[in-house]
Amino acid sequence: MKKTPDELLQAEWSPAGPDWLDPTVDFEARRGSWSYPAAPKNLKYLGFPNPREWSPTDADWKLPDDWQAILHRGLEERLAKYRSLRLFLDICVRCGACADKCHFFLGSGDPKNMPVLRAELLRSVYRKDFTTAGKLLGGLAGARALTPEVLKEWYYYFYQCTECRRCSVFCPYGIDTAEITMAARELLNLVGLNINWVMEPVANCHRTGNHLGIQPHTFKDNIEFLCDELADATGIRIAPSINRKGAELLFVVPSADYFADPGIYTFMGYLLLFEQLGLDYTLSAYVSEGGNFGLFTSHETIKRLNYKMYAEAKRLGVKWILGGECGHMWRVVHQYMDTLNGPADFLEDPVSPITGTRFDHAASTRMVHICEFTADLLQHGKLKLDKSRNDHLRLTFHDSCNPARAVGLLEEPRQVIRGVCNHFFEMPENTIREQTFCCGGGAGLGNDENMEMRMRGGLPRGSAVAHVRDTHGVNQLACICAIDRATLPALVEYWAPGVEVTGVHELVGNALVMEGETPRTSDLRGRPMLVPAEASHV
Amino acid sequence: MRVLVALLAVLALVVVGWAGAGLPWVTGIVVPGVAFAVFVVGFVVRVIRWGRSPVPFNITSVAGQQASLPWIDRSPLDSPKNGFEAALRVAADVLLFRPLFRNTRTKRGHDRHPVYVPERLLWAAALVFHYALLVVILRHLRFFLEPPPPLVGAIDWWDGFFQLTTPVLYMTDVLLVAALVFLLGRRLVDRGLRYLSLPADYFPLFLLLGVALSGLYMRHLGKVDLIAVKELALGLATFQPRVPAGLDAAVFVHLVLVSVLVAYIPWSKLMHMGGIFLSPTRTLANDSRRRRHVNPWNPQVAVHTYAEWEDEFRDKLVAAGYPLDTAPAAAPAATSAPSSESVHA
Numbered sequence: 001m002k003k004t005p006d007e008l009l010q011a012e013w014s015p016a017g018p019d020w021l022d023p024t025v026d027f028e029a030r031r032g033s034w035s036y037p038a039a040p041k042n043l044k045y046l047g048f049p050n051p052r053e054w055s056p057t058d059a060d061w062k063l064p065d066d067w068q069a070i071l072h073r074g075l076e077e078r079l080a081k082y083r084s085l086r087l088f089l090d091i092c093v094r095c096g097a098c099a100d101k102c103h104f105f106l107g108s109g110d111p112k113n114m115p116v117l118r119a120e121l122l123r124s125v126y127r128k129d130f131t132t133a134g135k136l137l138g139g140l141a142g143a144r145a146l147t148p149e150v151l152k153e154w155y156y157y158f159y160q161c162t163e164c165r166r167c168s169v170f171c172p173y174g175i176d177t178a179e180i181t182m183a184a185r186e187l188l189n190l191v192g193l194n195i196n197w198v199m200e201p202v203a204n205c206h207r208t209g210n211h212l213g214i215q216p217h218t219f220k221d222n223i224e225f226l227c228d229e230l231a232d233a234t235g236i237r238i239a240p241s242i243n244r245k246g247a248e249l250l251f252v253v254p255s256a257d258y259f260a261d262p263g264i265y266t267f268m269g270y271l272l273l274f275e276q277l278g279l280d281y282t283l284s285a286y287v288s289e290g291g292n293f294g295l296f297t298s299h300e301t302i303k304r305l306n307y308k309m310y311a312e313a314k315r316l317g318v319k320w321i322l323g324g325e326c327g328h329m330w331r332v333v334h335q336y337m338d339t340l341n342g343p344a345d346f347l348e349d350p351v352s353p354i355t356g357t358r359f360d361h362a363a364s365t366r367m368v369h370i371c372e373f374t375a376d377l378l379q380h381g382k383l384k385l386d387k388s389r390n391d392h393l394r395l396t397f398h399d400s401c402n403p404a405r406a407v408g409l410l411e412e413p414r415q416v417i418r419g420v421c422n423h424f425f426e427m428p429e430n431t432i433r434e435q436t437f438c439c440g441g442g443a444g445l446g447n448d449e450n451m452e453m454r455m456r457g458g459l460p461r462g463s464a465v466a467h468v469r470d471t472h473g474v475n476q477l478a479c480i481c482a483i484d485r486a487t488l489p490a491l492v493e494y495w496a497p498g499v500e501v502t503g504v505h506e507l508v509g510n511a512l513v514m515e516g517e518t519p520r521t522s523d524l525r526g527r528p529m530l531v532p533a534e535a536s537h538v
Numbered sequence: 539m540r541v542l543v544a545l546l547a548v549l550a551l552v553v554v555g556w557a558g559a560g561l562p563w564v565t566g567i568v569v570p571g572v573a574f575a576v577f578v579v580g581f582v583v584r585v586i587r588w589g590r591s592p593v594p595f596n597i598t599s600v601a602g603q604q605a606s607l608p609w610i611d612r613s614p615l616d617s618p619k620n621g622f623e624a625a626l627r628v629a630a631d632v633l634l635f636r637p638l639f640r641n642t643r644t645k646r647g648h649d650r651h652p653v654y655v656p657e658r659l660l661w662a663a664a665l666v667f668h669y670a671l672l673v674v675i676l677r678h679l680r681f682f683l684e685p686p687p688p689l690v691g692a693i694d695w696w697d698g699f700f701q702l703t704t705p706v707l708y709m710t711d712v713l714l715v716a717a718l719v720f721l722l723g724r725r726l727v728d729r730g731l732r733y734l735s736l737p738a739d740y741f742p743l744f745l746l747l748g749v750a751l752s753g754l755y756m757r758h759l760g761k762v763d764l765i766a767v768k769e770l771a772l773g774l775a776t777f778q779p780r781v782p783a784g785l786d787a788a789v790f791v792h793l794v795l796v797s798v799l800v801a802y803i804p805w806s807k808l809m810h811m812g813g814i815f816l817s818p819t820r821t822l823a824n825d826s827r828r829r830r831h832v833n834p835w836n837p838q839v840a841v842h843t844y845a846e847w848e849d850e851f852r853d854k855l856v857a858a859g860y861p862l863d864t865a866p867a868a869a870p871a872a873t874s875a876p877s878s879e880s881v882h883a
Contacts, residue, residue: 009650014729047840081835083591084818090584091813094739096731097637097660100644106652117734133738133805140543142736168599172637172664173810174819176599206842207850216851217858243860285860286847299594300837307841315844315863335596338830361606365827372606379609408604408617408824415610430642430654434601434616463651 001032001451005495008456011109013100020117021124021144023153027056032452033108035159035445038199043192045203046301050192056155061148067191068146072129074190075183079130084179089126091173092119098167098177103438104160107456112157115167115177121157122184125150155193158184160453162442163296164401169434181443186298194297198444201293205305210255210289219285222258230268233526235518238275240283243316247282248353250313252290253324254482257503263485265524266325266503270370272512273505276383277354281322287312290329291482295336296444303340306332309367310341320350321367325503327400327481328442330369334407338365355380369403371412371480374508378419384513389520390421391530393476393507396468397426398461398488399436400481410434413480413504420511425472431464441487454487455494462495469496477501541726544740548748548795555794559787565794566770567779573797580804585812594833596826598624599819601640617824624823632814635665660724667717670710671746673697674753677708681771703758711754718747742808745799752792762786 040051098115105113127134127143134143163178201211257267294301347366350359403409440457468474558565602613618624638661647653680686698706766782
């Protein structure tokens with residue numbers, strides 16, 4: 001990342017330049033703000049159209065001959081399938097309430113990142129093709145023909161939206177840009193305009209069971225490695241079962257939790273918790289992914305990948321499913337899974353085997369969030385904890401977009417954090433809970449070639465973190481999302497140096513007093529804990 | 539340019555109305571009649587078209603704590619637990635404009651870092667405009683109903699409470715014009731809004747201003763013959779059209795502007811008045827794990843089944859000591875092609 005934070009802060013929010021109806025995007029000049037196209041092998045494997053080698057900087061994008069007809073039919077079909085799309089294209093009054101709510105607009109000042117204009121990119125074509133005013137009046141009515149330039153502009157801006165849905169909270173009609181972006185990406189997929197950071201995880205997940213393409217033997221190795229680390233850190237040897245039939249629960253996590261720092265410490269936290277509880281659970285190598293990049297591809301792809309979760313729960317004969325800390329996974333589980341792959345009539349009502357609490361809010365889907373599960377344990381005093389073991393950490397909490405705005409999971413993680421930590425400080429109110437800002441790398445945009453745009457989009461979050469770092473000495477940014485854990489480290493390094501990123505259950509793992517553990521002087525990452533005498537002065 | 543187009547269009551309509559005074563049957567009877575028919579048919583067609591597109595997923599836009607564990611305070615309006623609470627949410631959105639009340643403006647603070655300050659002017663202006671318009675429409679019922687219902691009389695009395703000028707100046711007339719001027723000014727002054735605004739954004743504002751100003755003119759300056767206006771209006775309302783003598787040209791200007799406004803609704807963003815009741819992110823409860831939402835077109839898709847996965851990775855699964863569904867000897871050769879098997883809804 002060549003540009004400095006000061007340079008990025010110079011972006012102006014007062015748009016100037018050519019009329020927005022002009023679609024020109026200079027991809028060469030805008031390197032750092034777009035993602036590489038999907039490799040043909042991934043499209044071929046999944047049976048997606050028009051696999052080929054190409055680059056956005058090419059003049060010729062090698063589209064199918066009848067691409068305009070394909071897109072016209074595609075839009076027509078989606079207008080008939082989604083009330084959201086048709087309605088949202090019709091009723092926007094362009095009041096501008098959403099304009100400065102998008103992290104990408106605030107970081108870039110690019111007016112087409114105002115949610116209203118992002119939608120207008122598609123809406124203008126809808127007007128031209130499907131409305132009387134647009135057909136008669138053309139540009140005067142804000143209508144545009146679907147030219148190759150417009151299509152290129154779509155590629156740029158619809159892969160520059162993280163589907164975080166912050167704008168929809170402020171819209172007087174609930175217009176959700178994520179619905180527009182999802183429809184636009186489905187259209188782009190029809191003519192082979194996809195990004196590899198989405199399609200490779202989708203292809204991997206379809207084949208191996210997880211986005212990273214980790215095969216079952218390596219999955220097992222990784223988990224055994226983490227168990228070795230845990231044995232070193234706590235003196236307790238844990239051997240979680242994998243693909244075991246007859247377990248009470250199936251536990252599903254995002255793959256980054258057993259693959260990469262800092263997610264692995266969150267995973268260690270889960271294992272310690274379940275060990276201490278004596279929970280009868282199993283992992284699955286076939287469902288070694290909670291995340292679902294289908295959400296960033298198409299509704300059909302969501303279903304293809306999500307299918308495995310219920311199928312595996314049925315095969316293993318578990319009673320219900322417990323899900324780990326992941327953001328967009330929970331949008332899929334909460335809002336799509338039951339509809340697409342349910343009903344889950346082969347599972348039982350989710351009841352905590354430890355407290356007896358019935359999770360009625362998940363009575364149909366029969367899948368419970370780990371923070372709901374752990375908050376319930378804490379409420380019933382089922383955990384022996386030493387909160388001072390987290391006294392070297394001063395925390396703030398980043399609400400991930402999807403748990404916040406799709407699920408409404410706001411207090412559960414806070415109850416867990418307060419239950420296991422003494423030093424917790426909230427970021428400013430317009431940057432948390434339902435108004436939380438995206439990490440800038442969701443929806444498949446968390447790749448390296450898009451780093452400038454990620455840092456631009458990360459500005460609102462980064463500023464808020466730097467604020468609590470400076471006012472409260474915060475040194476840990478907690479989150480419940482694997483994409484966050486992958487993208488926020490780069491973001492805080494850039495915008496709020498001195499802050500580290502942690503999962504919530506890593507904190508649980510630190511504080512949990514295990515039976516038979518060796519005395520713990522360092523946390524799960526090997527950082528020294530404050531000794532009790534020191535802790536009392538903090 | 540886009541402002542000018544919209545302004546000129548409205549001015550042209552004023553001229554049409556003024557000239558139309560010479561053809562009172564056309565301007566006074568046919569135009570309003572056709573406009574009303576276009577409005578009704580167009581509105582219904584539009585709503586039916588929305589209604590025919592299903593809501594395949596529960597995509598509630600959640601803006602508050604979900605109903606999960608009993609000791610956690612939840613937000614019934616921002617995360618409705620059931621249909622009743624969702625209806626309350628829509629009612630609060632429609633009647634109080636709650637999402638706009640939440641609005642903030644992002645400013646540059648320390649070292650140009652963003653800070654967020656409450657911005658409720660748009661909320662206030664929008665609320666004032668819509669309620670003032672509602673009152674104005676209700677007041678107009680006295681032209682269409684004989685005798686006017688008591689409610690209209692009461693509104694009339696309160697609206698003219700301050701008894702300024704003769705005839706009495708209605709507060710809502712002032713507020714309506716003030717709100718419209720603010721909404722128009724905001725679009726012109728705010729660079730971002732000006733950048734994104736279309737003629738279709740200015741046109742309804744000019745049109746409404748034209749309607750309001752022509753109305754004010756007739757009441758306070760032109761002092762038109764209200765008996766004649768009422769006769770015309772009653773004729774329209776009872777489908778017994780007649781054109782009384784003594785109608786001022788301003789009446790026809792007002793009528794044409796109102797007619798165009800009404801007929802324009804189904805073809806424009808003014809349809810938000812119907813759409814707000816159908817918006818899937820707000821009308822649905824956040825209960826998608828509690829109750830299954832059914833998708834009428836739940837797609838059939840190609841999946842990768844466990845059996846195929848086990849076959850593909852069999853050697854590695856065996857080597858790693860995984861429990862298997864199919865014993866190695868009985869298994870077919872491994873394949874790496876994706877499945878064509880479909881799952882059904």
